[in-house]
Amino acid sequence: xxxxxxxxxxxxxxxxxxxxxxxxxxxxxxxxxxxxxxxxxxxxxxxxxxxxxxxxxxxxxxxxxxxxxxxxxxxxxxxxxxxxxxxxxxxxxxxxxxxxxxxxxxxxxxxxxxxxxxxxxxxxxxxxxxxxxxxxxxxxxxxxxxxxxxxxxxxxxxxxxxxxxxxxxxxxxxxxxxxxxxxxxxxxxxxxxxxxxxxxxxxxxxxxxxxxxxxxxxxxxxxxx
Amino acid sequence: xxxxxxxxxxxxxxxxxxxxxxxxxxxxxxxxxxxxxxxxxxxxxxxxxxxxxxxxxxxxxxxxxxxxxxxxxxxxxxxxxxxxxxxxxxxxxxxxxxxxxxxxxxxxxxxxxxxxxxxxxxxxxxxxxxxxxxxxxxxxxxxxxxxxxxxxxxxxxxxxxxxxxxxxxxxxxxxxxxxxxxxxxxxxxxxxxxxxxxxxxxxxxxxxxxxxxxxxxxxxxxxxx
Numbered sequence: 001x002x003x004x005x006x007x008x009x010x011x012x013x014x015x016x017x018x019x020x021x022x023x024x025x026x027x028x029x030x031x032x033x034x035x036x037x038x039x040x041x042x043x044x045x046x047x048x049x050x051x052x053x054x055x056x057x058x059x060x061x062x063x064x065x066x067x068x069x070x071x072x073x074x075x076x077x078x079x080x081x082x083x084x085x086x087x088x089x090x091x092x093x094x095x096x097x098x099x100x101x102x103x104x105x106x107x108x109x110x111x112x113x114x115x116x117x118x119x120x121x122x123x124x125x126x127x128x129x130x131x132x133x134x135x136x137x138x139x140x141x142x143x144x145x146x147x148x149x150x151x152x153x154x155x156x157x158x159x160x161x162x163x164x165x166x167x168x169x170x171x172x173x174x175x176x177x178x179x180x181x182x183x184x185x186x187x188x189x190x191x192x193x194x195x196x197x198x199x200x201x202x203x204x205x206x207x208x209x210x211x212x213x214x215x216x217x218x219x220x221x222x223x224x225x
Numbered sequence: 226x227x228x229x230x231x232x233x234x235x236x237x238x239x240x241x242x243x244x245x246x247x248x249x250x251x252x253x254x255x256x257x258x259x260x261x262x263x264x265x266x267x268x269x270x271x272x273x274x275x276x277x278x279x280x281x282x283x284x285x286x287x288x289x290x291x292x293x294x295x296x297x298x299x300x301x302x303x304x305x306x307x308x309x310x311x312x313x314x315x316x317x318x319x320x321x322x323x324x325x326x327x328x329x330x331x332x333x334x335x336x337x338x339x340x341x342x343x344x345x346x347x348x349x350x351x352x353x354x355x356x357x358x359x360x361x362x363x364x365x366x367x368x369x370x371x372x373x374x375x376x377x378x379x380x381x382x383x384x385x386x387x388x389x390x391x392x393x394x395x396x397x398x399x400x401x402x403x404x405x406x407x408x409x410x411x412x413x414x415x416x417x418x419x420x421x422x423x424x425x426x427x428x429x430x431x432x433x434x435x436x437x438x439x440x441x442x443x444x445x446x447x448x449x450x
Binding site for chain 1: 332
């Protein structure tokens, strides 16, 4: 029997990363989950990440502490800043952007991948909804691939870790449709920037999610603001 | 009065990073120190980092926990592996190489730099002594610079954070000579891979350090194995 490809899956507990991991598993990869306790506002998304790791029956799921709230710089890590709820403004980076967050998370993912001899690192990064975030764009991922190839002996010999961002060009509705097709328990994923018992329904992340869920005909939407 | 350039300085407590920070301060930069409790064998080097932060009178010195020992992959983070002491072998990456360590540390440094509006990130990385390490080479730093420019709004507008590795092409003896010129308390820096009360004197790091100290005529060498 052919040995399964091993893939590190960054798992936030949200819809995008969960769908990405679902795709990797569908393609026959063995996935090791990686989540971060990075000083975010709430642990609600980490609970969702654990539930998704259980859903996928991942044999390994690492939760790493890395306190990016120590220097704030974002409404997600600095409780003195408010989460915006006036909708996405084209060309403006919202204060939910966390400086360097994706760069840090991917770096830690590459460390884990190298230690575990994984061939891929799968990311739920999506450029369509977050065009304001510089670190969700295709050229950013390409530059990180170049760095990854140079950062390890295997990479320099052409056997580097592949950064795999299958959702990068997808509209949110396509992500929802794929999540439904993959039987992902969407109502257990968590995308809301706030950490209440229920989704707030008004932050940018909720708005984008709910619009797409409605468009895809998903019936179990907790809020329709 | 012209405002000082603000620089994040990765500070391991060793000779190289301390000398690099000394150079930045000599050039008039305000330096914010950044060290890592990454699951290394010993905290001895963190004590040295704190002493160096005091020596330079840094106003800020952040020590960040990031447990890379969770997945091992190196003799520095996995206590079941032995530190080698047979000398550097050309073309062979020693087991002291920590998967992804520099990529993770620089990523966290860039996050801090962006949050603090720093213009530079100074690194003690040196390609001469560690030619076996893929992530200490100039092309690796160049690729990271490209990534850094794409990862932030400021970088995309040409105001990105400059990765500054002044020691990258230096022989170790030049680093020692510069450390002496900059009045760095060399005997308080810590480069040994082991964490005893005194340097072991036989690990690769001690060997390289002591050879250079002898060549530079430094008188206070604890061991001459």
